[in-house]
Amino acid sequence: MSVIELGSGPGFVMEKVMQAFPNGRVTGLEIDPLLVDYSRNYLTQKHSDRFEIVAGSIMETGLPSDSYDFAITRLVLEHLPDPVGAVREVARLLKPGGRAVFIDNDFEMHIMTTPHVPELRELYDAYCAARYAEGGNPKIGRELPTVLKQGGLGKIDFEVIGAHSELLGYEMFLKSEGVGIPVQLVRDGYLSSKALGKLSVAWRNMLNTEGHSILRQLYMAVGEKSV
Numbered sequence: 001m002s003v004i005e006l007g008s009g010p011g012f013v014m015e016k017v018m019q020a021f022p023n024g025r026v027t028g029l030e031i032d033p034l035l036v037d038y039s040r041n042y043l044t045q046k047h048s049d050r051f052e053i054v055a056g057s058i059m060e061t062g063l064p065s066d067s068y069d070f071a072i073t074r075l076v077l078e079h080l081p082d083p084v085g086a087v088r089e090v091a092r093l094l095k096p097g098g099r100a101v102f103i104d105n106d107f108e109m110h111i112m113t114t115p116h117v118p119e120l121r122e123l124y125d126a127y128c129a130a131r132y133a134e135g136g137n138p139k140i141g142r143e144l145p146t147v148l149k150q151g152g153l154g155k156i157d158f159e160v161i162g163a164h165s166e167l168l169g170y171e172m173f174l175k176s177e178g179v180g181i182p183v184q185l186v187r188d189g190y191l192s193s194k195a196l197g198k199l200s201v202a203w204r205n206m207l208n209t210e211g212h213s214i215l216r217q218l219y220m221a222v223g224e225k226s227v
């Protein structure tokens, strides 16, 4: 398998791909120079000769056509003003018969908790406003099958993936739902510090309630390049 991850960030997904395909080569493409350096260092320590990181944009990768069996693009399309253009470029990179999977959020249906934390809605509305202002689409999850079709892929399939704390434990939720993004939203004027304070208290109360749980959804679509 020759695999590419577009918007590979710190390289954690690439690492999992290399574990899943012990004989495969993996290419990561990343636009942020800091993350290009970070992922190169991180992966060199573990998988010295089975990967490469290319600096560039998913919109125009400069990589050769018809080169990859499988492409992964996770949590990237939601940030882009032209997601269909990005899918078109990923499709160009695939070999005929190759498949591409795209995984994104939809902030209408994001974290859901027991007991319910209504304050999360205010946080997600603030997050959506910030992403829309940048030209992204934080509710792209529901649109993925259409975006893939418009980008030229066929044989499309779609799943909503649920991660549940009862089955997976809490650690990953607490890691991924840190205070970094909420604090930035307060700094940028999308969320009041009062709302963030209320949310912090409600979140802590939820975690202290017996029988509490967290559900997080992700939206995943796969498509194939025609032969």
Ligand SMILES: C[S@@+](CC[C@H](N)C(=O)[O-])C[C@H]1O[C@@H](n2cnc3c(N)ncnc32)[C@H](O)[C@@H]1O
Pocket: 006, 007, 008, 009, 010, 012, 013, 029, 030, 031, 032, 035, 056, 057, 058, 059, 073, 074, 075, 076, 079
């Ligand atoms: C939320 S992170 C996801 C990282 C990784 N895919 C993962 O799932 O762990 C989004 C990544 O996409 C990168 N990115 C954003 N726009 C991009 C573009 N036009 N081309 C390539 N990468 C881009 C960001 O720099 C960031 O590393």
